[in-house]
Amino acid sequence: MPSCSYRSSSFTLAVVFICSLLVASCANFDQEFDVTWGNGRGTILNNGQLLSLSLDKASGSGFQSKKEYMFGKVHMQLKLVPGNSAGIVTAYYMKSPGSNWDEIDFEFLGNLSGDPYTVHTNVFSQGKGDREQQFHLWFDPTADFHTYSILWNNQRIIFLVDGTPIREFKNLESIGVPFPKQQPMRIYSSIWNADDWATRGGLVKTDWSGAPFTASYRNFKAEACTVSAGKPSCTSNNSWQRQQLGATSQKRLLWVQKNHMIYNYCTDTKRFPQGFPPECSH
């Protein structure tokens, strides 16, 4: 059975087409991911169609992709811990190994019942991050599954929520900003207790009476180049390799940034008294 990774060189267009129509049956967690820690707190259910991670006082849990990716567009549906999730962080990210790692992060910071989750984003190139932007969502991410996507090509990284871009990080190597484009990354997710900082800066603690806390995942889909033995599997011309934001998407991005962004490192003058990083003026 084919996976949803579009190894176009070996797949016919018809297979790719069928695969994109049958996302649910393509995204098999058993084939694509390994639960790597949590001693049974992470489980793959429903014949590989669903994955859940949970956290209790003793431990969190996590999984990682079997494959390494070198550019692509990856989609995952997540349903976050409901109710009182204060102190709990669910991270969903791509990362390369080593001390000069690259990383593209979504982190979901829990909150008291009725208070909004914070979606924290960051981009690391060669071990350096410090590029946080945070958002409150325009829906309740615990009531249902929503799609969180990362588009990563050699020109830009775009974070999307239900297809709406919330952040774009452009390749600005031309003005000296390192861009992640040399190191293959795996996909990771984990849930853990971060009540020393996560909610209202650590003021609100995890309420263990609600444990275990569970986040669920389904419908993983990757339109991506995978890497094996150091070589990218795709040499063909995929649309995501050139994808950029069109006029309508630009408008959506501006709408999110104007109405739903709660923190932007590029406007944090306290943090950067000597001036903002160069990418901030673009």
Ligand SMILES: *[C@@H]1O[C@H](CO)[C@@H](O)[C@H](O)[C@H]1NC(C)=O
């Ligand atoms: C939690 O809710 C408060 C109050 O609405 C909000 O200021 C904060 O950004 C929310 N998220 C976190 C992670 O503290």
Ligand SMILES: *[C@@H]1O[C@H](CO)[C@@H](O)[C@H](O)[C@H]1NC(C)=O
């Ligand atoms: C890739 O596809 C686009 C659009 O179909 C085309 O304009 C471009 O020339 C192609 N590039 C290569 C290297 O084949």
